[in-house]
Amino acid sequence: MTLLESKTTRRQVLKGAVAAAVLWTGRSLFKPLFAQQSGLLARPVAQVPTDPTDALWGRARATRVPMNPQNLVLPRVAEAGANEIVVRALYDSDRLGVLVEWRDAHKDTDLGTVLQYRDAVAVQLPEDPSQSVPAFTMGQEGNAVLIYHWKSDWQFSPQYDVDEAYPNMHAAWYQYSGVAAGEMPEAEDYLSRGRKEFLTAAAVGNVLADPRAQESIGPVQKMRAEGFGRLEPHPDQDAAGSGVWADGVWRIAISLPRKQEKFRLADGDSLPLAFAVWDGSRDERNGQKAYSAWNTLRLGAVPAVERKRGAPGWLVPFFSSVWGAIIAVLLGALGLDLWRGRRHKKEQRGSGEQ
Amino acid sequence: MPNVYNWQIGREMSYPFEGAYPERQWAFVFNINRCIACQTCSFACKSTWTFSKGQEYMWWNNVETKPYGGYPKFWDAKILKLMDDAHRKAGRSMEWKTAGKDGDERPYGTYEGMTIFEAAAQETPQQEVALGYEPSDDEWSAPNFYEDTAAGATSSRGDTTLEPTQLPEHKTWFFYLQRLCNHCAYPACLAACPRQAIYKRPEDGIVLIDQARCRGYRKCVAACPYKKSMYRSTTRVSEKCVGCYPRIEGKDPLFPGQPLEARCMTACPGKIRIQGLVRKTADGKWAEDRFNPIYYLVKVAKVALPLYPQFGLEPNGYYIPPRWAPRPYLRQMFGPGVDDALEAYAAPERELLAVMQLFRTTQQIIFGYEVLEGPKVFEATIAGRKWEMFDDTVIGYGKDDQEVVRVKVEETMHFLPDKHPNSI
Numbered sequence: 047m048t049l050l051e052s053k054t055t056r057r058q059v060l061k062g063a064v065a066a067a068v069l070w071t072g073r074s075l076f077k078p079l080f081a082q083q084s085g086l087l088a089r090p091v092a093q094v095p096t097d098p099t100d101a102l103w104g105r106a107r108a109t110r111v112p113m114n115p116q117n118l119v120l121p122r123v124a125e126a127g128a129n130e131i132v133v134r135a136l137y138d139s140d141r142l143g144v145l146v147e148w149r150d151a152h153k154d155t156d157l158g159t160v161l162q163y164r165d166a167v168a169v170q171l172p173e174d175p176s177q178s179v180p181a182f183t184m185g186q187e188g189n190a191v192l193i194y195h196w197k198s199d200w201q202f203s204p205q206y207d208v209d210e211a212y213p214n215m216h217a218a219w220y221q222y223s224g225v226a227a228g229e230m231p232e233a234e235d236y237l238s239r240g241r242k243e244f245l246t247a248a249a250v251g252n253v254l255a256d257p258r259a260q261e262s263i264g265p266v267q268k269m270r271a272e273g274f275g276r277l278e279p280h281p282d283q284d285a286a287g288s289g290v291w292a293d294g295v296w297r298i299a300i301s302l303p304r305k306q307e308k309f310r311l312a313d314g315d316s317l318p319l320a321f322a323v324w325d326g327s328r329d330e331r332n333g334q335k336a337y338s339a340w341n342t343l344r345l346g347a348v349p350a351v352e353r354k355r356g357a358p359g360w361l362v363p364f365f366s367s368v369w370g371a372i373i374a375v376l377l378g379a380l381g382l383d384l385w386r387g388r389r390h391k392k393e394q395r396g397s398g399e400q
Numbered sequence: 401m402p403n404v405y406n407w408q409i410g411r412e413m414s415y416p417f418e419g420a421y422p423e424r425q426w427a428f429v430f431n432i433n434r435c436i437a438c439q440t441c442s443f444a445c446k447s448t449w450t451f452s453k454g455q456e457y458m459w460w461n462n463v464e465t466k467p468y469g470g471y472p473k474f475w476d477a478k479i480l481k482l483m484d485d486a487h488r489k490a491g492r493s494m495e496w497k498t499a500g501k502d503g504d505e506r507p508y509g510t511y512e513g514m515t516i517f518e519a520a521a522q523e524t525p526q527q528e529v530a531l532g533y534e535p536s537d538d539e540w541s542a543p544n545f546y547e548d549t550a551a552g553a554t555s556s557r558g559d560t561t562l563e564p565t566q567l568p569e570h571k572t573w574f575f576y577l578q579r580l581c582n583h584c585a586y587p588a589c590l591a592a593c594p595r596q597a598i599y600k601r602p603e604d605g606i607v608l609i610d611q612a613r614c615r616g617y618r619k620c621v622a623a624c625p626y627k628k629s630m631y632r633s634t635t636r637v638s639e640k641c642v643g644c645y646p647r648i649e650g651k652d653p654l655f656p657g658q659p660l661e662a663r664c665m666t667a668c669p670g671k672i673r674i675q676g677l678v679r680k681t682a683d684g685k686w687a688e689d690r691f692n693p694i695y696y697l698v699k700v701a702k703v704a705l706p707l708y709p710q711f712g713l714e715p716n717g718y719y720i721p722p723r724w725a726p727r728p729y730l731r732q733m734f735g736p737g738v739d740d741a742l743e744a745y746a747a748p749e750r751e752l753l754a755v756m757q758l759f760r761t762t763q764q765i766i767f768g769y770e771v772l773e774g775p776k777v778f779e780a781t782i783a784g785r786k787w788e789m790f791d792d793t794v795i796g797y798g799k800d801d802q803e804v805v806r807v808k809v810e811e812t813m814h815f816l817p818d819k820h821p822n823s824i
Binding site (some may be wrong): 122139208221232236244245246249329331 | 411451452453454456511525526527528529534536537540592596597611612613614615616617618621630631632634635636638639705784
């Protein structure tokens with residue numbers, strides 16, 4: 047140590063080498079370790095896909111985001127369903143797309159009985175990034191967050207209720223539902239044919255109770271909050287997206303405009319993003335959820351591989367995950383070489399890439 | 401958590417919010433002894449409020465047979481079990497100290513165990529605002545299960561502990577419990593809502609779920625020990641008893657501008673029910689209102705008792721306990737005031753007998769009453785003591801001090817003439 051301390055440049059070189067060695071020997075070689083360290087990177091595409099299975103997502107860099115059970119405020123949860131999510135981001139000239147993936151053994155989309163809860167995911171960003179970054183706990187008074195909230199039931203079973211849960215049920219007549227005696231109304235019938243005040247929450251404008259409003263919004267609802275318990279639907283509904291559950295994994299694509307009310311996300315800009323996931327079969331809802339702290343998303347430049355026209359799409363994820371590791375290892379090796387050879391070169395090149 | 405004073409348990413207790421009290425409080429008194437479980441109340445409510453899709457299982461008012469019946473199934477046994485577990489874990493017990501019982505501050509003594517709020521706070525780490533659970537569909541599905549099912553061994557049928565003239569306590573017994581939202585002074589539903597979508601109205605203390613703010617989290621369903629918040633699958637949010645607030649506000653066209661009792665109250669053929677509005681002070685106590693029938697029954701005659709006061713919600717439903725059921729069971733359900741209440745009820749004093757005639761005599765809320773003395777019409781010995789009955793007249797007054805009802809203790813007898821023996 048003392049020997050190295052005598053020359054700062056040597057120490058820097060050694061640091062680079064050690065970092066590279068750690069990366070090289072680390073078991074995360076094939077994991078997007080670099081992405082995790084440097085935050086989220088959005089890559090440009092011609093058009094952001096809203097289908098989570100779109101091959102374009104393969105061009106995005108996958109980043110693991112650790113999730114924690116919400117245990118700051120009541121009601122708390124000691125353990126949440128999601129421990130980690132994988133996030134990818136893409137952007138086009140108008141929109142930013144985020145793909146969130148997490149493991150969930152049960153697809154929970156039905157809310158027809160009293161103990162059923164939905165799977166859901168939320169992407170959170172500051173309402174006004176020119177202010178100080180709001181608390182990741184849904185913002186605070188005077189410093190709001192925007193929340194893009196995908197709800198499984200809105201996409202998969204918007205009118206799944208008591209008669210879907212209990213297909214053999216019988217009811218003689220639902221007065222004011224707008225349907226004849228002996229017929230089974232759906233919630234929508236109260237709004238379109240019957241009397242809406244008997245679909246009580248819908249009658250006072252609660253979107254959760256209004257299948258027609260949900261259809262026009264789509265499965266991703268834009269919301270606004272100034273702290274826990276202060277979530278409200280946003281007046282502008284500008285989200286798009288959808289989710290797919292397969293083999294125990296949810297993949298949810300959420301797209302939002304780069305131009306928001308209080309800012310525009312330009313190329314190269316960074317933006318704090320946070321996430322929350324609810325696992326319905328664990329009775330997760332409201333603050334009983336898994337959430338992340340803020341992550342920085344940057345709208346990055348076009349990666350080299352993408353500039354080559356016709357580069358096969360399958361190569362992209364390979365590069366995106368392993369490329370950084372290779373570079374670091376090379377840099378580290380170079381640093382070692384420099385140190386050993388005591389060559390008189392510009393020393394800064396050897397410093398460890400983070 | 402702030403401390404609030406709960407007079408039903410005779411002490412301060414912790415509650416998530418500072419005390420904030422309405423000007424008047426919606427409250428009711430039910431005489432369990434009179435109920436025949438006809439369920440007219442249940443259907444009056446259902447045909448008024450909960451006949452739409454998604455509300456099938458909702459009985460904001462229900463009548464269940466105790467001890468086994470419950471809607472949702474075993475609701476009180478389950479919450480009592482949770483409380484018992486919490487007390488055992490904390491090395492405490494759900495005991496009352498009745499030695500220091502005293503007038504208005506602690507009429508039943510002091511509850512020394514934990515409320516559902518305090519029990520939840522004991523958990524480490526604390527996860528919920530109140531101790532509770534969420535009933536399943538199955539538990540909600542049979543609202544009158546165990547109807548008329550008695551407790552007691554078959555060998556004890558017909559056995560009583562005492563002679564019938566001495567207030568029998570039956571060894572084989574059941575009774576009907578009429579239940580709806582208690583519009584509590586310290587509602588657990590309100591406390592547990594992460595969005596503060598539940599509020600207590602400053603004018604009448606009615607507790608409502610704001611249907612625009614509710615997001616269907618069902619924390620209120622879990623937290624309300626009486627299980628009177630219910631989730632509706634067609635709207636994805638929860639609903640609860642609204643205390644028939646339009647009637648309380650005088651919006652019913654039947655008596656424009658006059659506060660009317662809730663539908664379940666006014667429909668009661670058994671005349672077991674009376675509902676009113678009691679005046680509250682700024683610090684949450686009941687303001688003295690000597691001739692308000694609810695105030696008189698609860699605070700003066702002390703014949704009507706809160707349901708499970710040890711939960712700590714200061715519920716505003718009061719019950720005259722059934723005099724034939726075992727006292728330990730009743731004490732568990734209504735607190736240690738049971739013995740005094742039953743003594744008062746079994747041989748009612750003159751004023752109490754008069755006020756009990758007001759039950760279910762008018763749809764208009766009675767804000768005050770007056771008793772005009774009448775002649776003695778009967779005398780008997782009850783529990784070894786002389787008891788006299790007077791044919792007094794009781795007059796009920798409405799919001800504007802107008803007379804809304806006048807009734808005598810002795811019911812008027814009408815004899816049908818022979819030529820119309822079967823007509824009504």
